[in-house]
Amino acid sequence: xxxxxxxxxxxxxxxxxxxxxxxxxxxxxxxxxxxxxxxxxxxxxxxxxxxxxxxxxxxxxxxxxxxxxxxxxxxxxxxxxxxxxxxxxxxxxxxxxxxxxxxxxxxxxxxxxxxxxxxxxxxxxxxxxxxxxxxxxxxxxxxxxxx
Numbered sequence: 001x002x003x004x005x006x007x008x009x010x011x012x013x014x015x016x017x018x019x020x021x022x023x024x025x026x027x028x029x030x031x032x033x034x035x036x037x038x039x040x041x042x043x044x045x046x047x048x049x050x051x052x053x054x055x056x057x058x059x060x061x062x063x064x065x066x067x068x069x070x071x072x073x074x075x076x077x078x079x080x081x082x083x084x085x086x087x088x089x090x091x092x093x094x095x096x097x098x099x100x101x102x103x104x105x106x107x108x109x110x111x112x113x114x115x116x117x118x119x120x121x122x123x124x125x126x127x128x129x130x131x132x133x134x135x136x137x138x139x140x141x142x143x144x145x146x147x
Contacts, residue, residue, distance in 0.1 A: 032144040034136065036061065039144060044068045050118055050133040062131045064099045064120050077145045079103070084114050084138050098123055106135070113137060 031039040031046075040047045047065040066072055076094075080103060083092055089105040102119040115135035136144070 032146040034140045034144045035134070037133070037136075037144060039146075046073050048118070050120075050131075052131045053117075053134055054132070062120065062133075064096060064101060064118075066096045073145075077141075077147060080116060080141055080145075081138070083116060089114060104132075116141065 026043040029041040031041055033039075036049075036051045038049050040049065045065055045067050047063050049061055049063045051060050052062055066076075079092060079094070083089070083103055083105050086105070089107045091105065092103040094101045094103065100121050100123065104117045104119050105114060106117075107114040115137055117135050118133040119130055120133075121130045
């Protein structure tokens with residue numbers, strides 16, 4: 001009888017440990033940061049967190065994400081930086097899997113003080129809200145993208 005109880009106890013212990021699985025995790029990397037704005041990388045997906053300038057609620061941090069297919073991270077950086085040197089400055093519209101993003105450029109009298117803002121809207125029909133980021137100068141974009 002002792003052997004049956006011991007064997008049953010071992011069996012139940014084995015079954016209970018078999019219910020726990022160790023899953024592979026992907027490291028989360030926080031890339032560049034400017035004020036409360038930052039870029040986070042999880043595997044091959046990049047997420048840009050940005051602070052919006054006007055908000056009706058307490059949460060002012062928004063985000064948009066994309067996968068690094070065909071070197072999209074560096075392409076986005078190049079597109080943003082290229083917009084600073086355009087003459088005249090003009091807005092650039094980008095399409096991501098879940099969002100549309102307008103890169104809104106404004107220039108000042110001093111050439112190195114041009115700014116860009118992310119104007120993000122969702123692709124869903126009911127996503128009528130646009131989120132506008134705080135303005136970034138060229139050096140802040142370099143720091144945000146770690147370039």
